[in-house]
Amino acid sequence: MSAADLMLLRFLLASGGCLAAGVAVWAVTALCRRTLPDFAAQRSLWLLSQITIVATFLVILLPHSERLRVIPQIDLDRVTQASVPAAATPTAAAPAPRAGRIGHMAANENNWLATGAQAWLLIYLLGLGYSVGKLMHARRMLNGLAATGCRMDTLHAHDGFGGWAQGTSAADVIEVDAPISPMLFGLIKPRLLLPRHLRSLAPVQQQLIVDHELTHLRRRDLQWMSAGVLLQTVLWFNPFMRLLRVNLSWAQELGCDREVLRGRPQVQRKAYAAALVAQLRLQHRTLATALAFGGVSERSVAARIALIREPAGAPRKPWARCAALASLAGIVLGSLAFQPALAWRMAPAAVAEAGSGSAPSVVLSCTEIVDAASGQRLVHEGQCDQRVTPASTFNIAVSLMGYDSGILRDEHAPALPFKEGYADWVDSWRTTTDPSSWIRNSTVWYAQQVTAQLGEATFRRYIGAFGYGNEDVSGDAGKDNGLALSWISSSLAISPGEQVVFLRKVVNRELGLAPKAYEMTSRIIKLDTLENGWEIHAKTGTSAQVLAAGRGDEQHEYGWFVGWASKGGRTVVFARLVLDPRQDGKPAGGRAKRAFLRDLPARLDAL
Structure with missing residues (x-):
């Protein structure tokens, strides 16, 4: 996925x-x-x-x-x-x-x-397209209706503006010959549509109706309505958004009713209610993009009339x-x-692939993928800021040091014989080893021979220039083993996020090393090309977790898989880290590698 x-x-x-x-x-x-x-x-x-x-x-x-x-x-x-x-x-x-x-x-x-x-x-x-289409259709209907009317340049010629001074309306007033309610629309350029039949009402009713619509304008109700319509459109599939928007319109109409009728005698209130009922009969439906006198619904109009008759609201609480x-x-x-x-964590799938009876729980997990050129984070899953031992992934750094300093010469030189006293935890280490087999088998003693020839001062200088993790190569406290073991469950630690930063510098050749160091390191850590054409360069790493008491955790182990993938001029760097239950004969680094590579083609195709 x-x-x-x-x-x-x-x-x-x-x-x-x-x-x-x-x-x-x-x-x-x-x-x-x-x-x-x-x-x-x-x-x-x-x-x-x-x-x-x-x-x-x-x-x-x-x-x-x-x-x-x-x-x-x-x-x-x-x-x-x-x-x-x-x-x-x-x-x-x-x-x-x-x-x-x-x-x-x-x-x-x-x-x-x-x-x-x-x-x-x-x-x-x-659904979003359909909803937007409905709004555009409503807008076209209103614009078409306005186009059939006549703009009123002299407002005092209409009885509805008897209480307004000339030019006080901020909206264009257009009179139309259509059976509609008076309505206000237009967020940027407000327009007030007045039906010609409005003139048949009593002058006081006309004034109250016009006052109602212009009160909408003064209260900025067009902006409130537009916000409600926009939110309803975005979440068109949620029926409660429509219900809430309808109630917003009801509250807007009621608010204007209260302002218009404040201090008015009962006879004018009754005339206003009668005009409201008359307009409701003429309007077949209300457009969501307009504020119409008498609009919303029959039920809301009934509630408005009830509040008009008894204006006293409930006490504020x-x-x-x-x-x-x-x-x-x-x-x-x-x-x-x-x-x-x-x-999406791949460690459980890796355990299943290894054939265990059940998928053990993963204590720590991270997957980080970053574009090598831009540094854009493409995938960031899990705990990617926690520093742990780099284990054998540090061999990438040792390889760069070895080729840059001339200690390593090519893929097969120098070939060093195994000697008694060297680390021999794995059978494949008890043989003559060259750079290619060193990387393939993660032979610890070969890396130790390279760091020993570098010397402590040069080794520290390289680590500082690389900006590698916490840059602590002192080793175990009091044991003076930094050159030999600092990167194996010891003082040196790095997070997955820092791994990809370091690998970007390697890919982009920003470490100030000789070109041969980059070329040879890339060559010896090259793996197979994926089925979708991405070429993989990477290194595994496995190491025990060190507990607070200083002893190794016999139940869990870290599994690393870090490197980069290239195709068609594009390169991404990645780091995969898990801490999960130990499995005899199945190193965590290998399990992390298999699980990551199994799903990597789909991930890369999606980037």
Whole structure:
């Protein structure tokens, strides 16, 4: 599963999360309408509710600190492997076929997840296009309606502007011969459409209606409405966004009613209510991009008339209002803490590939891939800032030092014989070794011969120039073994992030070394070319973890795989690190290498 597929899965998760947030937000607003009618009649509640759902969507979509998360991250490989029935477990005599089946089933599960996420993205984009198309159609209808009317240059010629001074309207007033309600539209260039039949109403009714629409303009309701429509369009699939936007429109209309009727006698209130009912009969539907007198819905108009007759609202309750706002904020913070993260770790798959009876838990895991030329981070998964021993991946640095200083000459020179007293932890080390076999077998004593010939001062100078990890080559305290063992579970430590920084310098030849050092090092660490044409240069590393007491951890070991991949003039550097349970005869570095290379072609194709 590629990084792009993971992003699509996160998008799918965010979509589901915002639907859940919509349920919670609607419950809060429903409670407000029941217990805080005065607060529910304010536009801020409904726009903030929409913003809360959008914020929840973004919080889930965007990665955040692991410290804030309550639910642990979902390791996709582990989830799919756990889905294999226990009855399918074969006997120990046939581990390889079982590993193949598990890997195949895990891949199929991941493919289904990726396909589902891709399908949802396609559906979302189609729905978004349809929603945007509806808005554009509504805009064209309003513009076409305005084009059929006549612009009123002299406002006092209309009874509706009897209470307004000439030129006080900031909107263009257009009179149209159409059975519509008076409406205001146009975010940048506001226009007020007045139906010609409005002149048939009593002058006081005309003035109240025009006053209502111009109050929208003064309160900047067009901006509020546009924000609500935009948020609803972005999350078109969430039905609660539409409900909240409709209630926002209702609150805007009610707010204008209150301002227009403030201090007015009861007779004018009744005339205003009658005009509202008359306009509702003429308007078949309300366009989302306009503020129409008598618009929204029959139910909302009934509520407006009830409040017009009895204008006294419920007493303000500051503590209750604060509680409602805190509830909306709590929904966002809850999504921040409870949303699970998606992770893709290859270590469990590597264990399955090795044929173990079950996938042991990974204590530490990191995958880092960076573009060598630009330094752009392409993949960053897991704990990539923790420094650990470089183990045999340090042989890349030793090779550069050896070829730059002339100690190493080519792939096969010098060939040094094994001597008693040399490190012989592995059978393949007890033989004559040259640079190629040294790198292939991670022969510790050969690297020690190179560092010994360099000498401590030169060795330290190279490490400082490389900026390698913590640059501490002092070795074990009190043992004076820095030249021989500082990079093997000792003082020298480096993080995966620092590994890719160092490797970028190698690939870009920025270490101030002789060209031969880069060329020969690249040659001896070259591996096979992948099936998709990427050429791999890399080195494994395996070492025990050192516990706090200074002794080695017999239960776990580090597995490194670091290097670079090149194709068609492009190069990416990578570092893979795991700390997982030790397996006899199966070094962690080799397991990390096999798992990483198995899925690397798909990853590289997705970059």
